[in-house]
């Protein structure tokens with residue numbers, strides 16, 4: 060399920076340009092290395108042969124050496140300027156987003172998860188999800204970035220470079236995926252002990268599939284019909300859960316933790332830490348600290364029947 064998380068497997072125009080820059084630098088540096096080592100070996104061999112044969116230094120060798128060093132320094136300057144020029148030109152093509160009204164997603168970094176709100180001009184069009192961000196293939200997507208606690212950094216190597224999320228300050232960047240797929244990203248700025256367990260998945264899919272996903276995410280949670288799930292909803296809204304989580308269509312409306320309206324539509328929980336299965340969900344609710352020590356979700360002791368009902372309810376939040 061987790062694809063190559065690598066800058067050398069680009070799947071979009073931004074990452075492709077960065078990858079080209081990387082290979083350019085690699086081949087030029089490799090060429091310089093091979094040439095330098097070649098000259099070194101050659102000159103050592105020549106000096107040894109001279110010493111063995113008792114051959115004197117040729118006349119004018121001092122000037123030749125000065126000239127060789129000057130040519131070498133000149134070539135170094137030219138190569139460094141080439142790097143600089145290529146780097147600047149790539150940087151310039153990366154900044155402006157090539158679209159007037161792009162799909163805009165507000166991403167907020169939290170310790171240790173990602174909140175993603177799809178911006179829309181109407182209040183009903185907006186919706187919030189977490190850790191799994193769907194985007195349409197072949198379209199530039201604008202991200203508005205904020206941090207709620209400390210500095211985080213968003214990095215999906217197959218699609219784009221990094222961008223920091225800074226508290227009290229909105230930054231932005233854009234990316235585009237040209238190949239459908241699930242791209243793993245992660246926080247790239249140390250943000251506390253569970254920093255390594257702060258993954259994000261970009262799900263790039265064809266426009267029609269994306270639209271269907273959006274339409275479903277905009278819906279409030281369905282009112283459960285079976286008895287166990289109904290009991291589970293009651294457990295959720297009457298216990299501590301509602302103090303930190305939102306489920307649209309219920310009384311739970313807090314934003315401390317991830318929005319759970321469509322929890323069951325995500326493939327992982329806790330920012331890629333656990334698979335979204337009944338047993339993982341059960342362990343997480345009983346003691347989130349066991350999988351992510353220090354996380355801002357306390358252990359919850361529930362009667363076995365209440366826990367089972369709660370799990371059934373959560374599993375129904377498609």
Ligand code: HEC
Pocket residue numbers: 170171172189190298299300301302303304315316317319322325327328329330340344351354355356357359369
């Ligand atoms: C004090 C606040 C708090 C309380 C109370 C709380 N949670 Fe959480 N919850 C969080 C935070 C914060 C996270 C994100 C943790 C992370 O991924 O690092 C989270 C994550 C989750 C997730 C994973 C969501 C995802 O998409 O990754 C689930 C499911 C969840 N909580 C369910 C519950 C349930 C059920 C209860 C009640 C028994 C509960 N929580 C009580 C704060 C809380």
Ligand SMILES: [Cu+2]
Pocket residue numbers: 168169171210211212246247248249250254257
């Ligand atoms: Cu982080």
